[in-house]
Amino acid sequence: MSAIVLTHVGKEYAGGVRALEDVSLTVERGTFLAVMGPSGSGKSTLMHCAAGLESPTSGSIRIDGQEISALDETRRTELRRERVGFVFQAYNLIPSLSVLDNILLPLRLAGRAPNRTWLNTLVQRVGLADRLAHRPAELSGGQQQRAALVRALVAEPAVVFADEPTGALDLRSAHEVLDLLRDVVERLNQTVVMVTHDPAAAARAHRALVMADGRVVEELDKPSADALAGRLVALGRG
Numbered sequence: 708m709s710a711i712v713l714t715h716v717g718k719e720y721a722g723g724v725r726a727l728e729d730v731s732l733t734v735e736r737g738t739f740l741a742v743m744g745p746s747g748s749g750k751s752t753l754m755h756c757a758a759g760l761e762s763p764t765s766g767s768i769r770i771d772g773q774e775i776s777a778l779d780e781t782r783r784t785e786l787r788r789e790r791v792g793f794v795f796q797a798y799n800l801i802p803s804l805s806v807l808d809n810i811l812l813p814l815r816l817a818g819r820a821p822n823r824t825w826l827n828t829l830v831q832r833v834g835l836a837d838r839l840a841h842r843p844a845e846l847s848g849g850q851q852q853r854a855a856l857v858r859a860l861v862a863e864p865a866v867v868f869a870d871e872p873t874g875a876l877d878l879r880s881a882h883e884v885l886d887l888l889r890d891v892v893e894r895l896n897q898t899v900v901m902v903t904h905d906p907a908a909a910a911r912a913h914r915a916l917v918m919a920d921g922r923v924v925e926e927l928d929k930p931s932a933d934a935l936a937g938r939l940v941a942l943g944r945g
């Protein structure tokens with residue numbers, strides 16, 4: 708079963724802005740997919756629709772085999788909680804909670820018990836085992852981003868959506884986060900969809916989409932940073 712299937716998806720916002728036009732896309736499990744494109748091309752809208760945060764105006768969206776456009780808001784929220792993980796540029800860690808409590812918060816809100824073995828594997832893997840009792844402010848930016856990633860992964864989601872996950876990081880921390888994303892995809896068969904403006908970051912993905920004016924205009928397998936940068940320049944607003 709594919710992790711995500713979009714079929715002829717359109718999204719029109721109030722006021723007539725057509726943010727997505729006839730987007731069809733299949734993301735197989737264990738794929739690291741980068742989504743690129745000029746500002747306003749529809750990347751965030753695509754991600755929000757594919758993640759069940761927004762409903763499309765037309766077309767069908769399946770996450771992990773479940774048709775989400777048919778669900779009401781309550782069921783969609785449940786599906787999101789159970790099957791989708793998010794990592795945003797602003798890590799959204801709660802300052803007053805410890806790193807561990809931040810990591811466990813979404814599961815607690817969903818009334819689910821964490822898989823402790825998996826939790827330990829993740830925190831070891833990202834080097835946060837001795838930071839769990841700290842507050843987020845006591846961590847570096849890269850460590851905070853890794854905590855946000857563990858928070859997304861600990862619920863064992865079908866798909867992780869990452870919006871500019873390296874945008875606010877220095878080069879070294881950005882490398883760490885990209886290494887980790889790639890690693891969870893390759894070793895754990897996780898599916899990751901990452902929106903980024905950075906061709907070097909997108910080049911770490913298995914596959915990249917380039918969007919323009921609400922459409923997917925290019926799909927590259929094993930993208931190189933140069934090829935992606937070239938495509939973006941050709942679109943005129945890279």
Ligand SMILES: Nc1ncnc2c1ncn2[C@@H]1O[C@H](COP(=O)(O)OP(=O)(O)OP(=O)(O)O)[C@@H](O)[C@H]1O
Pocket residue numbers: 720721722724725726744745746747748749750751752753
């Ligand atoms: N809530 C909204 N209401 C109306 N129009 C919106 C809304 N959200 C986005 N849009 C419009 O939809 C189009 C696509 O926006 P989107 O945020 O998906 O682009 P993007 O590629 O993610 O841009 P960026 O790289 O700047 O984040 C834009 O024209 C934008 O102005």
